[in-house]
Amino acid sequence: MTKQRAVIDLEQSLYSPASIALKTHGIAGDQNMLTTVKSMWRKLGTGAVVVNTPETVATAKELRWDMIVDVAVIGFGGAGAAAAIEARDHGAEVAVIDRFNGGGSTRISGGIYYAGGGTRIQQQAGVEDTPENMFHYLRHETADAVSEETLRKFCDDSPGNLYWLMQQGVPFNASQCPFKTSYPSNRYYLYYSGNESFTPYTNDASPAARGHRAHGPGVSGATFFNPLENAARTRGAKILTQHKAVGLVTDQAGRTVGVRLRRFASGSFAGWLHRQLYSVLIFSRYGAMYLPAITWLLRGALEKLEAAYTQGFSVRAKRGIVISTGGFFYNRDMVTRFAPEHLPGMPLGTIGDDGSGILMGESAGGATARMDNVSQWRFINPPESFVRGVLVGRDGQRICNEMYYGAQLNEQIMTRAGGEAWLILDKSLFGQALREIGPRRAMWFQTASALVYLFVAREKAGSLAALANKLGIPADTLGQTVSDYNRLSAEGAEDPLGKPADHRAVLAKGPWYALDCRVAGAVRNPSITLGGLCVNERTGAVLDKNGNAIAGLYAAGRAAEGVASHSYVSGLSIADCIFAGRRAGRHAAGGDQFQGGRHRDEK
DSSP, X not given: OOEEEOOOOOOOOOOOGGGOOOOOSSSSOHHHHHHHHHHHHHHOOOOOOEEEOOEEESOGGGSOOSEEEEEEEEOOSHHHHHHHHHHHHTTOOEEEEESSSSOHHHHTSOOEEEOOSSOHHHHHHTOOOOHHHXXXXXXXXXXXXXXHHHHHHHHHHHHHHHHHHHHHTOOOOOOBOOSOOSSOOTTOOEEOOSSTTSTTGGGTSOOXXXXXEOSSSSSOHHXXXXXXXXXXXXXXXXXXXXXXXXXXXXXXXXXXEEEEEEEEOTTOHHHHHHHHHHHHHHHTHHHHHHOHHHHHHHHHHHHHHHHHHEEEEEEEEXXXXXXXXXXXXXXXXXXXXXXXXXXXXXXXXXXXXXXHHXXXXXXXXXXXXXXXXXXXXXXXXXXXXXGGSEEEOTTSOBOSOTTSOHHHHHHHHHHHHTTOOEEEEOHHHHHHHHHTOSTTTOOHHHHHHHHHHHHTSEEEESSHHHHHHHHTSOHHHHHHHHHHHHHHHHHTOOOTTOOOGGGOOOOOOSSEEEEEOOTTSSSOOEEEEOOEEOBOTTTOEEEBTTSOEEXXXXXXXXXXXXXXXXXXOTTHHHHHHHHHHHHHHHHHHTGGGEETTEETTOO
8 A cells, every 4th residue: 555654753862761760550560561661662663654545445345344433533632522522412423533642732722712702601701792793803813714604603603612512511610800811810711812902803893801711720721621521422432542543445436434543452561651651741741842852752752652563443434534633733844844934933732733634634635725824822921011011123113012912923023023023121011020920810831931031031231222232123213112102101192003001101211121022032932733624614524626525524623724724812723623523523423415525505
Protein backbone atom coordinates (compact mmCIF):
# COMPACT_ATOMS: atom_id res chain seq x y z
CA MET A 1 0.00 0.00 0.00
CA THR A 2 1.32 3.46 -0.91
CA LYS A 3 1.93 5.68 2.10
CA GLN A 4 1.96 9.47 2.30
CA ARG A 5 3.96 10.55 5.28
CA ALA A 6 3.09 13.73 7.12
CA VAL A 7 6.24 14.27 9.16
CA ILE A 8 5.89 16.17 12.39
CA ASP A 9 9.02 18.11 13.43
CA LEU A 10 12.02 16.10 12.47
CA GLU A 11 13.92 16.96 15.64
CA GLN A 12 15.75 13.80 16.65
CA SER A 13 16.62 13.01 20.25
CA LEU A 14 18.54 10.28 22.05
CA TYR A 15 17.02 8.97 25.25
CA SER A 16 18.57 6.99 28.05
CA PRO A 17 16.30 4.48 29.77
CA ALA A 18 18.25 5.04 32.95
CA SER A 19 17.09 8.65 32.97
CA ILE A 20 13.43 7.68 33.06
CA ALA A 21 12.09 7.28 36.59
CA LEU A 22 9.29 4.73 36.56
CA LYS A 23 7.24 3.12 39.27
CA THR A 24 6.28 -0.53 39.09
CA HIS A 25 2.80 -0.94 37.65
CA GLY A 26 1.57 -4.51 37.55
CA ILE A 27 5.09 -5.78 36.78
CA ALA A 28 7.07 -7.85 39.26
CA GLY A 29 10.18 -6.00 40.35
CA ASP A 30 12.03 -2.86 39.27
CA GLN A 31 14.76 -4.92 37.60
CA ASN A 32 12.24 -6.67 35.39
CA MET A 33 10.78 -3.31 34.42
CA LEU A 34 14.21 -1.90 33.54
CA THR A 35 14.97 -4.97 31.44
CA THR A 36 11.65 -4.54 29.65
CA VAL A 37 12.30 -0.85 29.00
CA LYS A 38 15.79 -1.57 27.63
CA SER A 39 14.40 -4.24 25.34
CA MET A 40 11.71 -1.90 24.10
CA TRP A 41 14.20 0.92 23.56
CA ARG A 42 16.33 -1.17 21.22
CA LYS A 43 13.27 -1.70 19.04
CA LEU A 44 12.18 1.92 18.84
CA GLY A 45 12.01 3.42 15.36
CA THR A 46 12.17 6.98 14.07
CA GLY A 47 8.51 7.65 14.81
CA ALA A 48 6.75 9.85 12.25
CA VAL A 49 3.01 10.31 11.81
CA VAL A 50 1.82 8.23 8.89
CA VAL A 51 -1.36 8.81 6.91
CA ASN A 52 -2.07 6.07 4.38
CA THR A 53 -3.78 6.73 1.10
CA PRO A 54 -7.33 5.37 1.31
CA GLU A 55 -7.71 1.66 0.79
CA THR A 56 -10.30 1.07 -1.93
CA VAL A 57 -12.56 -1.98 -1.89
CA ALA A 58 -15.42 -3.02 -4.12
CA THR A 59 -17.77 -3.11 -1.15
CA ALA A 60 -17.26 -2.90 2.59
CA LYS A 61 -18.46 -6.49 2.94
CA GLU A 62 -15.32 -7.91 1.34
CA LEU A 63 -13.18 -6.93 4.35
CA ARG A 64 -13.07 -8.61 7.72
CA TRP A 65 -13.63 -5.79 10.21
CA ASP A 66 -12.61 -5.86 13.88
CA MET A 67 -15.53 -3.63 14.84
CA ILE A 68 -18.67 -2.55 13.01
CA VAL A 69 -20.65 0.53 14.06
CA ASP A 70 -22.91 3.08 12.43
CA VAL A 71 -20.72 6.13 13.08
CA ALA A 72 -17.00 6.35 13.81
CA VAL A 73 -15.68 9.58 15.33
CA ILE A 74 -11.93 10.18 14.98
CA GLY A 75 -10.73 12.49 17.74
CA PHE A 76 -12.28 12.68 21.21
CA GLY A 77 -12.13 16.36 22.14
CA GLY A 78 -15.00 18.81 22.34
CA ALA A 79 -16.15 18.36 18.74
CA GLY A 80 -15.77 14.58 18.89
CA ALA A 81 -17.70 14.29 22.13
CA ALA A 82 -20.52 16.46 20.77
CA ALA A 83 -20.65 14.38 17.58
CA ALA A 84 -20.71 11.10 19.51
CA ILE A 85 -23.47 12.21 21.89
CA GLU A 86 -25.59 13.60 19.07
CA ALA A 87 -25.16 10.49 16.92
CA ARG A 88 -26.14 8.24 19.83
CA ASP A 89 -29.18 10.42 20.51
CA HIS A 90 -30.20 9.83 16.89
CA GLY A 91 -30.04 6.07 17.27
CA ALA A 92 -26.59 5.34 15.86
CA GLU A 93 -24.12 2.87 17.30
CA VAL A 94 -20.94 4.91 17.80
CA ALA A 95 -17.22 4.29 18.21
CA VAL A 96 -15.02 7.19 19.31
CA ILE A 97 -11.35 6.85 18.40
CA ASP A 98 -8.55 8.79 20.07
CA ARG A 99 -4.81 8.44 19.65
CA PHE A 100 -4.14 9.35 23.27
CA ASN A 101 -6.18 9.44 26.48
CA GLY A 102 -9.12 11.50 25.23
CA GLY A 103 -10.06 15.12 25.85
CA GLY A 104 -7.88 16.71 23.21
CA SER A 105 -7.22 20.42 23.42
CA THR A 106 -10.63 21.02 25.00
CA ARG A 107 -9.70 19.20 28.21
CA ILE A 108 -6.57 21.32 28.76
CA SER A 109 -8.16 24.57 27.60
CA GLY A 110 -9.53 27.37 29.74
CA GLY A 111 -13.00 25.88 29.44
CA ILE A 112 -14.46 29.06 27.93
CA TYR A 113 -17.61 28.70 25.84
CA TYR A 114 -18.74 31.66 23.74
CA ALA A 115 -22.52 31.90 23.99
CA GLY A 116 -25.07 34.67 23.71
CA GLY A 117 -28.48 35.57 22.47
CA GLY A 118 -29.94 35.48 25.98
CA THR A 119 -28.57 32.34 27.60
CA ARG A 120 -29.85 31.26 31.01
CA ILE A 121 -26.57 32.38 32.54
CA GLN A 122 -26.77 35.80 30.87
CA GLN A 123 -30.32 36.23 32.13
CA GLN A 124 -29.30 35.32 35.68
CA ALA A 125 -26.48 37.88 35.50
CA GLY A 126 -28.78 40.59 34.14
CA VAL A 127 -27.01 40.71 30.76
CA GLU A 128 -29.29 41.81 27.93
CA ASP A 129 -28.58 40.07 24.64
CA THR A 130 -30.41 38.70 21.62
CA PRO A 131 -29.36 36.38 18.78
CA GLU A 132 -29.59 39.36 16.41
CA ASN A 133 -27.28 41.43 18.60
CA MET A 134 -24.83 38.55 18.85
CA PHE A 135 -24.94 38.13 15.07
CA HIS A 136 -24.06 41.77 14.41
CA TYR A 137 -21.04 41.55 16.71
CA LEU A 138 -19.79 38.23 15.34
CA ARG A 139 -20.11 39.47 11.77
CA HIS A 140 -17.10 41.68 12.62
CA GLU A 141 -15.11 38.77 14.04
CA THR A 142 -16.00 36.02 11.57
CA ALA A 143 -16.06 38.05 8.32
CA ASP A 144 -16.78 35.55 5.53
CA ALA A 145 -15.61 32.38 7.31
CA VAL A 146 -19.16 31.05 7.09
CA SER A 147 -22.28 32.20 5.29
CA GLU A 148 -24.69 34.66 6.85
CA GLU A 149 -27.22 31.83 7.12
CA THR A 150 -24.81 29.66 9.09
CA LEU A 151 -23.74 32.48 11.40
CA ARG A 152 -27.38 33.32 12.11
CA LYS A 153 -28.07 29.68 12.95
CA PHE A 154 -25.01 29.63 15.20
CA CYS A 155 -26.38 32.65 17.08
CA ASP A 156 -29.99 31.42 17.11
CA ASP A 157 -28.85 28.05 18.46
CA SER A 158 -26.46 29.52 21.02
CA PRO A 159 -28.81 29.64 24.05
CA GLY A 160 -30.02 26.12 23.28
CA ASN A 161 -26.51 24.74 22.84
CA LEU A 162 -25.45 26.17 26.20
CA TYR A 163 -28.49 24.57 27.82
CA TRP A 164 -27.64 21.31 26.05
CA LEU A 165 -24.18 21.46 27.64
CA MET A 166 -25.78 22.04 31.03
CA GLN A 167 -27.99 18.99 30.44
CA GLN A 168 -24.85 16.93 29.86
CA GLY A 169 -23.57 18.11 33.24
CA VAL A 170 -21.27 20.99 32.29
CA PRO A 171 -21.57 23.55 35.13
CA PHE A 172 -21.77 27.31 34.53
CA ASN A 173 -22.17 30.28 36.85
CA ALA A 174 -23.59 33.81 36.48
CA SER A 175 -20.95 35.72 38.49
CA GLN A 176 -19.85 38.43 36.03
CA CYS A 177 -16.32 39.82 36.01
CA PRO A 178 -16.36 43.63 36.53
CA PHE A 179 -12.97 44.33 34.93
CA LYS A 180 -11.16 43.73 31.64
CA THR A 181 -9.24 40.45 31.61
CA SER A 182 -8.08 37.75 29.25
CA TYR A 183 -9.31 35.07 31.68
CA PRO A 184 -11.35 35.63 34.84
CA SER A 185 -10.14 34.66 38.28
CA ASN A 186 -11.87 31.97 40.33
CA ARG A 187 -14.36 34.56 41.57
CA TYR A 188 -15.94 35.11 38.14
CA TYR A 189 -17.36 32.90 35.40
CA LEU A 190 -18.99 35.27 32.89
CA TYR A 191 -16.99 37.99 31.15
CA TYR A 192 -16.28 39.97 28.00
CA SER A 193 -14.11 37.45 26.20
CA GLY A 194 -13.67 39.45 22.99
CA ASN A 195 -13.92 43.02 21.73
CA GLU A 196 -17.59 43.59 22.52
CA SER A 197 -17.22 46.68 24.71
CA PHE A 198 -15.63 49.28 22.41
CA THR A 199 -15.71 50.72 18.92
CA PRO A 200 -15.98 49.84 16.10
CA TYR A 201 -17.79 46.78 17.45
CA THR A 202 -20.28 48.84 19.47
CA ASN A 203 -21.29 50.71 16.32
CA ASP A 204 -23.39 47.71 15.27
CA ALA A 205 -24.03 45.76 18.47
CA SER A 206 -24.61 46.63 22.10
CA PRO A 207 -21.98 45.18 24.48
CA ALA A 208 -22.80 41.85 26.10
CA ALA A 209 -20.66 39.48 28.15
CA ARG A 210 -20.61 36.13 26.33
CA GLY A 211 -17.58 34.31 27.68
CA HIS A 212 -19.07 31.47 29.77
CA ARG A 213 -16.36 29.79 31.83
CA ALA A 214 -17.10 26.28 33.10
CA HIS A 215 -17.64 26.61 36.84
CA GLY A 216 -14.67 25.15 38.66
CA PRO A 217 -11.40 26.30 40.21
CA GLY A 218 -8.21 26.66 38.20
CA VAL A 219 -8.13 26.25 34.45
CA SER A 220 -11.59 24.90 33.62
CA GLY A 221 -11.03 22.73 30.54
CA ALA A 222 -11.43 19.44 32.39
CA THR A 223 -14.51 20.81 34.16
CA PHE A 224 -15.96 21.44 30.71
CA PHE A 225 -14.92 18.22 28.98
CA ASN A 226 -15.29 15.53 31.65
CA PRO A 227 -19.11 15.70 31.77
CA LEU A 228 -19.18 15.34 27.97
CA GLU A 229 -16.98 12.26 28.20
CA ASN A 230 -19.26 10.83 30.86
CA ALA A 231 -22.32 11.60 28.74
CA ALA A 232 -20.84 9.79 25.74
CA ARG A 233 -19.92 6.76 27.86
CA THR A 234 -23.30 6.70 29.60
CA ARG A 235 -25.07 6.69 26.26
CA GLY A 236 -23.11 3.60 25.24
CA ALA A 237 -20.57 5.03 22.81
CA LYS A 238 -17.54 2.75 22.46
CA ILE A 239 -14.50 4.81 23.54
CA LEU A 240 -11.30 3.56 21.90
CA THR A 241 -8.41 5.46 23.47
CA GLN A 242 -4.81 4.83 22.42
CA HIS A 243 -6.08 3.93 18.94
CA LYS A 244 -4.28 5.85 16.22
CA ALA A 245 -6.12 6.39 12.94
CA VAL A 246 -3.75 5.88 10.00
CA GLY A 247 -6.01 5.69 6.95
CA LEU A 248 -9.52 5.62 5.57
CA VAL A 249 -11.23 2.87 3.60
CA THR A 250 -13.48 3.76 0.66
CA ASP A 251 -15.60 1.72 -1.70
CA GLN A 252 -15.63 1.91 -5.48
CA ALA A 253 -18.53 4.36 -5.40
CA GLY A 254 -16.34 6.80 -3.48
CA ARG A 255 -18.08 6.43 -0.14
CA THR A 256 -15.97 6.37 3.01
CA VAL A 257 -16.81 3.09 4.72
CA GLY A 258 -14.21 2.59 7.46
CA VAL A 259 -10.93 3.48 9.08
CA ARG A 260 -7.66 1.64 9.68
CA LEU A 261 -6.11 2.03 13.13
CA ARG A 262 -3.02 1.07 15.11
CA ARG A 263 -3.47 0.10 18.76
CA PHE A 264 -1.53 -1.40 21.63
CA ALA A 265 -2.25 -4.94 22.76
CA SER A 266 -4.67 -5.00 25.66
CA GLY A 267 -2.85 -4.85 28.99
CA SER A 268 0.58 -4.40 27.41
CA PHE A 269 3.37 -2.58 29.19
CA ALA A 270 3.99 -0.51 26.06
CA GLY A 271 0.40 0.68 26.13
CA TRP A 272 0.62 1.51 29.83
CA LEU A 273 3.87 3.41 29.29
CA HIS A 274 2.35 5.31 26.36
CA ARG A 275 -0.56 6.41 28.54
CA GLN A 276 1.72 7.48 31.39
CA LEU A 277 4.10 9.42 29.15
CA TYR A 278 1.21 11.29 27.59
CA SER A 279 -0.12 12.12 31.05
CA VAL A 280 3.32 13.46 31.99
CA LEU A 281 3.32 15.58 28.84
CA ILE A 282 -0.07 17.06 29.70
CA PHE A 283 0.96 17.66 33.31
CA SER A 284 4.15 19.45 32.20
CA ARG A 285 2.51 21.45 29.41
CA TYR A 286 3.07 24.89 30.94
CA GLY A 287 6.77 24.25 31.35
CA ALA A 288 6.89 22.70 27.89
CA MET A 289 5.54 25.92 26.39
CA TYR A 290 8.80 27.63 27.32
CA LEU A 291 11.04 24.56 27.16
CA PRO A 292 10.05 22.88 23.87
CA ALA A 293 12.62 20.14 24.42
CA ILE A 294 10.21 18.60 26.95
CA THR A 295 7.61 18.21 24.23
CA TRP A 296 10.12 16.95 21.64
CA LEU A 297 11.46 14.36 24.06
CA LEU A 298 8.12 12.98 25.19
CA ARG A 299 6.55 13.18 21.75
CA GLY A 300 9.48 11.31 20.27
CA ALA A 301 9.10 8.56 22.85
CA LEU A 302 5.35 8.31 22.23
CA GLU A 303 5.80 8.07 18.47
CA LYS A 304 8.50 5.44 18.83
CA LEU A 305 6.27 3.34 21.08
CA GLU A 306 3.47 3.59 18.52
CA ALA A 307 5.78 2.61 15.68
CA ALA A 308 7.20 -0.43 17.46
CA TYR A 309 4.43 -1.83 19.62
CA THR A 310 1.06 -1.30 17.96
CA GLN A 311 -0.97 -3.69 15.84
CA GLY A 312 -3.61 -3.20 13.17
CA PHE A 313 -7.29 -2.73 13.94
CA SER A 314 -10.18 -1.77 11.67
CA VAL A 315 -13.55 -0.14 12.23
CA ARG A 316 -16.40 -0.26 9.74
CA ALA A 317 -18.70 2.79 9.80
CA LYS A 318 -21.96 1.94 8.07
CA ARG A 319 -23.34 5.49 8.06
CA GLY A 320 -20.42 7.86 8.35
CA ILE A 321 -17.08 8.93 9.79
CA VAL A 322 -16.53 12.24 11.60
CA ILE A 323 -13.02 13.73 11.64
CA SER A 324 -12.55 15.86 14.76
CA THR A 325 -8.80 15.63 15.33
CA GLY A 326 -7.96 19.30 15.88
CA GLY A 327 -5.64 21.68 14.05
CA PHE A 328 -2.02 21.39 12.94
CA PHE A 329 0.22 23.86 14.78
CA TYR A 330 2.27 20.98 16.22
CA ASN A 331 3.10 19.93 12.66
CA ARG A 332 5.97 22.31 11.92
CA ASP A 333 6.19 21.04 8.36
CA MET A 334 2.61 22.10 7.69
CA VAL A 335 3.07 25.44 9.47
CA THR A 336 6.19 26.07 7.38
CA ARG A 337 4.21 25.27 4.25
CA PHE A 338 1.08 27.29 4.97
CA ALA A 339 1.93 29.98 7.55
CA PRO A 340 5.72 30.37 7.93
CA GLU A 341 5.43 33.84 9.46
CA HIS A 342 3.79 32.22 12.50
CA LEU A 343 6.59 29.74 13.23
CA PRO A 344 7.89 31.79 16.21
CA GLY A 345 4.56 31.19 17.96
CA MET A 346 4.13 28.87 20.90
CA PRO A 347 1.96 25.81 20.09
CA LEU A 348 -1.23 25.71 22.11
CA GLY A 349 -3.20 22.51 22.48
CA THR A 350 -1.77 18.99 22.38
CA ILE A 351 0.62 17.08 20.16
CA GLY A 352 -2.48 15.53 18.64
CA ASP A 353 -2.92 18.84 16.82
CA ASP A 354 -0.64 17.50 14.10
CA GLY A 355 -2.86 17.88 11.05
CA SER A 356 -3.29 14.13 10.63
CA GLY A 357 -7.07 14.34 10.39
CA ILE A 358 -6.89 17.12 7.82
CA LEU A 359 -4.39 15.10 5.79
CA MET A 360 -6.64 12.05 6.09
CA GLY A 361 -9.59 14.04 4.76
CA GLU A 362 -7.44 15.36 1.92
CA SER A 363 -6.36 11.83 1.06
CA ALA A 364 -10.02 10.99 0.44
CA GLY A 365 -10.42 13.96 -1.89
CA GLY A 366 -11.38 16.63 0.63
CA ALA A 367 -10.60 20.27 -0.09
CA THR A 368 -9.15 22.64 2.49
CA ALA A 369 -9.47 26.37 3.14
CA ARG A 370 -7.83 29.08 5.27
CA MET A 371 -4.83 26.90 6.00
CA ASP A 372 -2.68 30.03 6.26
CA ASN A 373 -4.88 31.47 8.99
CA VAL A 374 -3.31 31.19 12.44
CA SER A 375 -4.49 32.89 15.61
CA GLN A 376 -1.62 34.10 17.79
CA TRP A 377 -2.38 35.93 20.99
CA ARG A 378 -0.57 38.86 22.59
CA PHE A 379 -2.40 39.31 25.87
CA ILE A 380 -1.47 42.40 27.88
CA ASN A 381 -4.10 42.09 30.58
CA PRO A 382 -4.27 41.37 33.38
CA PRO A 383 -2.97 43.56 34.89
CA GLU A 384 -5.60 45.95 33.62
CA SER A 385 -3.21 48.89 33.94
CA PHE A 386 -1.23 47.53 31.00
CA VAL A 387 -4.02 48.49 28.59
CA ARG A 388 -3.81 52.10 29.84
CA GLY A 389 -0.33 52.33 28.37
CA VAL A 390 0.70 53.08 24.78
CA LEU A 391 1.60 50.34 22.30
CA VAL A 392 4.10 51.63 19.74
CA GLY A 393 5.99 50.22 16.78
CA ARG A 394 9.58 50.72 15.67
CA ASP A 395 8.59 54.05 14.14
CA GLY A 396 7.42 55.33 17.53
CA GLN A 397 3.81 55.60 16.37
CA ARG A 398 0.87 54.13 18.27
CA ILE A 399 -0.28 50.88 16.66
CA CYS A 400 -3.88 50.26 17.74
CA ASN A 401 -6.39 50.21 20.57
CA GLU A 402 -4.54 48.50 23.40
CA MET A 403 -7.82 46.95 24.62
CA TYR A 404 -8.08 44.63 21.64
CA TYR A 405 -8.47 40.95 22.40
CA GLY A 406 -5.08 39.21 22.23
CA ALA A 407 -5.62 37.70 18.77
CA GLN A 408 -6.58 41.02 17.21
CA LEU A 409 -3.81 42.83 19.10
CA ASN A 410 -1.16 40.50 17.72
CA GLU A 411 -2.66 40.74 14.24
CA GLN A 412 -2.31 44.52 14.42
CA ILE A 413 1.28 44.18 15.60
CA MET A 414 2.07 41.92 12.65
CA THR A 415 0.21 43.76 9.91
CA ARG A 416 0.76 47.38 10.98
CA ALA A 417 4.12 47.20 12.74
CA GLY A 418 5.92 44.30 11.09
CA GLY A 419 5.89 42.29 14.31
CA GLU A 420 7.80 44.96 16.30
CA ALA A 421 5.98 46.46 19.29
CA TRP A 422 6.61 47.80 22.79
CA LEU A 423 4.12 48.80 25.47
CA ILE A 424 5.13 52.10 27.09
CA LEU A 425 4.39 52.62 30.80
CA ASP A 426 5.40 55.30 33.27
CA LYS A 427 6.23 54.87 36.95
CA SER A 428 2.60 55.18 38.04
CA LEU A 429 1.24 52.53 35.65
CA PHE A 430 4.12 50.21 36.50
CA GLY A 431 3.24 50.43 40.19
CA GLN A 432 -0.47 49.97 39.56
CA ALA A 433 0.25 46.91 37.46
CA LEU A 434 2.20 45.32 40.29
CA ARG A 435 -0.73 45.80 42.64
CA GLU A 436 -3.19 44.21 40.20
CA ILE A 437 -1.62 40.79 39.76
CA GLY A 438 -2.72 39.14 42.98
CA PRO A 439 -5.04 36.10 43.11
CA ARG A 440 -8.21 38.22 43.38
CA ARG A 441 -7.76 39.60 39.86
CA ALA A 442 -5.44 37.19 38.07
CA MET A 443 -4.79 33.48 37.70
CA TRP A 444 -1.31 32.15 38.46
CA PHE A 445 -0.29 31.88 34.81
CA GLN A 446 -1.40 35.47 34.18
CA THR A 447 0.62 36.62 37.18
CA ALA A 448 3.65 34.74 35.89
CA SER A 449 3.32 36.34 32.46
CA ALA A 450 2.91 39.81 33.96
CA LEU A 451 6.02 39.37 36.11
CA VAL A 452 8.04 38.35 33.05
CA TYR A 453 6.88 41.52 31.30
CA LEU A 454 7.59 43.72 34.31
CA PHE A 455 11.02 42.40 35.26
CA VAL A 456 12.49 40.40 32.37
CA ALA A 457 11.07 41.27 28.96
CA ARG A 458 11.40 45.04 29.25
CA GLU A 459 13.66 48.06 29.00
CA LYS A 460 13.87 50.82 31.61
CA ALA A 461 15.18 54.38 31.43
CA GLY A 462 15.03 57.61 33.38
CA SER A 463 13.60 59.60 30.51
CA LEU A 464 11.39 58.90 27.53
CA ALA A 465 14.17 59.97 25.15
CA ALA A 466 16.64 57.59 26.78
CA LEU A 467 14.10 54.77 26.53
CA ALA A 468 13.63 55.50 22.82
CA ASN A 469 17.39 55.30 22.30
CA LYS A 470 17.50 51.91 24.01
CA LEU A 471 14.74 50.65 21.74
CA GLY A 472 16.25 52.13 18.61
CA ILE A 473 13.16 54.17 17.73
CA PRO A 474 12.92 57.93 16.98
CA ALA A 475 12.87 59.80 20.29
CA ASP A 476 10.99 62.79 18.91
CA THR A 477 8.27 60.60 17.40
CA LEU A 478 7.82 58.62 20.60
CA GLY A 479 7.67 61.84 22.60
CA GLN A 480 4.98 63.24 20.31
CA THR A 481 2.99 59.99 20.45
CA VAL A 482 2.95 60.02 24.25
CA SER A 483 2.14 63.74 24.30
CA ASP A 484 -0.84 63.26 21.97
CA TYR A 485 -2.04 60.32 24.04
CA ASN A 486 -1.75 62.34 27.26
CA ARG A 487 -3.80 65.16 25.75
CA LEU A 488 -6.58 62.75 24.77
CA SER A 489 -6.53 61.19 28.23
CA ALA A 490 -6.52 64.50 30.12
CA GLU A 491 -9.34 65.98 28.05
CA GLY A 492 -11.39 62.80 27.90
CA ALA A 493 -11.56 63.33 24.15
CA GLU A 494 -12.58 60.58 21.75
CA ASP A 495 -9.69 58.30 20.87
CA PRO A 496 -9.34 57.90 17.08
CA LEU A 497 -8.28 54.29 17.73
CA GLY A 498 -11.37 53.59 19.83
CA LYS A 499 -10.08 53.11 23.38
CA PRO A 500 -12.59 54.31 26.01
CA ALA A 501 -11.57 57.18 28.28
CA ASP A 502 -11.78 55.02 31.41
CA HIS A 503 -8.98 52.84 30.05
CA ARG A 504 -6.59 55.67 29.27
CA ALA A 505 -4.11 57.44 31.55
CA VAL A 506 -1.73 60.40 31.52
CA LEU A 507 1.84 59.10 31.35
CA ALA A 508 3.92 61.78 33.03
CA LYS A 509 6.69 60.63 35.35
CA GLY A 510 9.67 58.34 35.01
CA PRO A 511 11.28 55.98 35.25
CA TRP A 512 9.84 54.81 31.94
CA TYR A 513 9.32 51.22 30.87
CA ALA A 514 8.95 49.47 27.51
CA LEU A 515 7.48 45.96 27.68
CA ASP A 516 8.57 43.67 24.86
CA CYS A 517 5.52 42.79 22.73
CA ARG A 518 7.43 41.75 19.62
CA VAL A 519 6.13 38.68 17.80
CA ALA A 520 9.55 37.05 18.13
CA GLY A 521 10.22 38.56 21.55
CA ALA A 522 10.91 36.97 24.91
CA VAL A 523 7.21 36.33 25.65
CA ARG A 524 6.03 33.86 23.01
CA ASN A 525 2.53 34.01 21.56
CA PRO A 526 0.16 31.06 22.11
CA SER A 527 -0.95 29.88 18.67
CA ILE A 528 -3.64 27.74 17.07
CA THR A 529 -4.52 27.07 13.44
CA LEU A 530 -7.96 28.05 12.16
CA GLY A 531 -8.17 26.46 8.71
CA GLY A 532 -9.15 22.93 7.80
CA LEU A 533 -11.34 20.74 5.63
CA CYS A 534 -14.12 22.41 3.66
CA VAL A 535 -17.54 21.24 4.79
CA ASN A 536 -21.15 21.59 3.78
CA GLU A 537 -22.41 24.20 6.24
CA ARG A 538 -25.78 22.51 6.61
CA THR A 539 -24.51 18.99 7.28
CA GLY A 540 -20.80 19.04 8.11
CA ALA A 541 -20.03 16.71 5.19
CA VAL A 542 -16.50 17.10 3.82
CA LEU A 543 -16.47 18.70 0.36
CA ASP A 544 -14.21 17.94 -2.56
CA LYS A 545 -12.60 20.60 -4.77
CA ASN A 546 -15.78 20.83 -6.84
CA GLY A 547 -17.93 21.52 -3.80
CA ASN A 548 -19.56 18.10 -3.75
CA ALA A 549 -19.98 16.17 -0.51
CA ILE A 550 -17.80 13.09 -0.03
CA ALA A 551 -20.29 10.42 0.95
CA GLY A 552 -19.83 9.11 4.46
CA LEU A 553 -17.20 11.67 5.54
CA TYR A 554 -17.75 14.59 7.93
CA ALA A 555 -15.54 16.99 9.86
CA ALA A 556 -15.89 19.38 12.79
CA GLY A 557 -13.82 21.54 15.13
CA ARG A 558 -10.40 22.80 14.16
CA ALA A 559 -10.00 20.01 11.61
CA ALA A 560 -12.64 21.84 9.56
CA GLU A 561 -13.40 25.31 8.34
CA GLY A 562 -16.01 26.87 10.60
CA VAL A 563 -17.29 29.86 12.54
CA ALA A 564 -13.90 30.43 14.19
CA SER A 565 -11.83 30.14 11.00
CA HIS A 566 -11.36 33.86 10.28
CA SER A 567 -10.53 35.26 13.68
CA TYR A 568 -10.71 34.21 17.28
CA VAL A 569 -12.03 35.38 20.63
CA SER A 570 -11.97 33.29 23.78
CA GLY A 571 -14.54 30.52 23.71
CA LEU A 572 -15.41 30.79 20.02
CA SER A 573 -13.44 27.70 19.01
CA ILE A 574 -15.09 25.46 21.61
CA ALA A 575 -18.49 26.93 20.72
CA ASP A 576 -17.80 26.06 17.09
CA CYS A 577 -16.75 22.55 18.17
CA ILE A 578 -20.08 21.97 19.90
CA PHE A 579 -22.14 23.56 17.11
CA ALA A 580 -20.33 21.76 14.28
CA GLY A 581 -19.79 18.54 16.24
CA ARG A 582 -23.50 18.15 16.96
CA ARG A 583 -24.27 18.96 13.32
CA ALA A 584 -21.83 16.37 11.99
CA GLY A 585 -22.94 13.70 14.46
CA ARG A 586 -26.60 14.27 13.66
CA HIS A 587 -26.13 14.01 9.91
CA ALA A 588 -23.65 11.15 10.09
CA ALA A 589 -26.24 9.19 12.06
CA GLY A 590 -28.60 9.71 9.13
CA GLY A 591 -25.95 8.71 6.62
CA ASP A 592 -28.46 7.28 4.16
CA GLN A 593 -29.46 10.86 3.32
CA PHE A 594 -26.44 11.08 1.02
CA GLN A 595 -26.77 9.71 -2.46
CA GLY A 596 -24.27 10.49 -5.18
CA GLY A 597 -22.45 12.90 -2.87
CA ARG A 598 -25.18 15.55 -2.72
CA HIS A 599 -27.56 16.00 0.16
CA ARG A 600 -31.11 15.11 -0.77
CA ASP A 601 -32.42 18.42 0.65
CA GLU A 602 -30.01 20.64 -1.27
CA LYS A 603 -31.46 22.71 -4.07
